[in-house]
Amino acid sequence: MNERTISLTAQTTRRDGLLAGGAALAAMAPANSSLTAAKAAPSTKEIQIMSFIRTEDGTEIFYKDWGPREAQSIVFHHGWPLSADDWDAQMMFFLDKGYRVIAHDRRGHGRSTQTWSGNEMDTYAADVAALTDALELRDAVHVGHSTGGGEVAHYVARAKSGRVAKAVLIGAVPPVMVKSDKNPGGLPIEVFDGFRAALVANRAQFFLDVPTGPFYGFNRPGAKVTQGVIDNWWRQGMMGGAKAHYDCIKAFSETDFTEDLERITVPTLVMHGDDDQIVPYADSAPLAVKLLKNGTLKTYEGLPHGMCTTHPEIINADLLDFIRD
Template sequence: MTEASQTKIGSGTITTKDGTQIFYKDWGTGQPIVFHHGWPLSSDDWDAQMLFFLSKGYRVIAHDRRGHGRSTQTDIGNEMDTYAADVAALTAHLDLKDAIHVGHSTGGGEVARYVAQYGSGGRVAKAVLIGAVPPIMLKTDANPGGLPIEVFDGFRSAQAANRAQFFRDVPAGPFYGFNRPGAVVSQGIIDNWWRQGMMGGTKAHYDCIKAFSETDFTEDLKKIDVPVLVMHGDDDQIVPIADSALLSIKLLKKGELKVYKGFPHGMATTHADVINADLLAFFKA
């Protein structure tokens, strides 16, 4: 066997049926963990988790959602059904079995839709929703505790007017809780959020606001029959816990809820040591 054939390629792309190229990282061996990032970021948002779980003997995989990061800057397909289909294409390409899927924020919605629609047949062992958008963020008659449409219209207006500034303001303020009194602000974290966001396509990011805010995952959550860990900070200013995790846990057949006092939306970055330890315990249970 040649040296080249023994070496596992650590990143690559797949091409979906509509011609979109999806970038992914694939490191290590062992049970696969697939990480799904939030809006408007990329697989790089999982750096702290990828390194940690690689060192624990897992195979770690993360992709850039279409329109985000190094994937094609799509003008179509920027909605949850296509996001989930893209993940299904990736997991089929990598022939993943017994995988654990971990999603943050928008990525949590992607996990719920993917596991519900494509997770049968031994492909999925467990799932994790971190600061995740399900069941539905938008305030409706059926979801009176949700956020009004004006909040998301504000996101769209700010992005259209000055995406570069908007992508500074979000991480410098509510995303990581850096707007809270006494917060220890990391300029590096803010800059890295901005870097990831600006790599993606503005059309895809604009469309994704509708996808993460208006998609109803109620039926997806009800269909999932693998163990699911729901992790949420009670000071999440982006996805308020009362209308997300506290409702999702009631819909899951095999759900476990962990609430983190004072933790922000981006807690997997700001409190990676705590989150990684709890993830590891759930994976090993």
């Protein structure tokens, strides 16, 4: 494991500023707030700035690992073309509930190496296996959104015994997105060719158009548009590598997860908004749950693809119920 740390003994001025700032924030917090001086100030001689694992091909995978090591672990898998930061609302919620929460940046995304190869589901799942091995996770709950849902299915179907307790697929791409003779209800390949063309032509603009429009349902009449959410989507997307993002379009659209779903035996919750404009509901969640041996479908009327961000109070509560059950 390769952890990048900075010693506070060499950064005395910075340390004092951090401690003073933390104390000031704690003083301003309401009496019932979870933000306290004890939590705001570091208690060790070092602050961990970034954590990485290095895979067999030399790729560095960035991850966050918060909470008590002995607590139930929840591992979050993000969608395309985002990063672990897309799970902020869930990680803070479950951290406050006493869970250990972990999220990584998929290779080519976020702070991980901007890979030009290995940007497909077999390698994504192998990277997850390397991370869970490095962290020695047992009986973890794996939660995946969109492309991350495909990654969860591909990993859980291959995971070592005892690694996984439960799985959750949210607005997820399985069983398969692209239209074919076997999947007549899928999206035509021309849709994904359009994604690739837009990414190559002007990735920065494309990464504004997606969150401004269909991803969060901000193109729907009466939608409450949040500029910060759009900007944060763009920020995360632009952190990653164009080549990896380009390749990942094929990975999330053309990978057939049918056999993965059939192999999964752990309890699996499938959550999907019926107004999902990115991964259409009818050709995803209902089909996926039929393939699972121990699957449960929960449908959200009128909610968009990015419902973890637009409606965290609903999604977090249902996740908590499933994990505790």
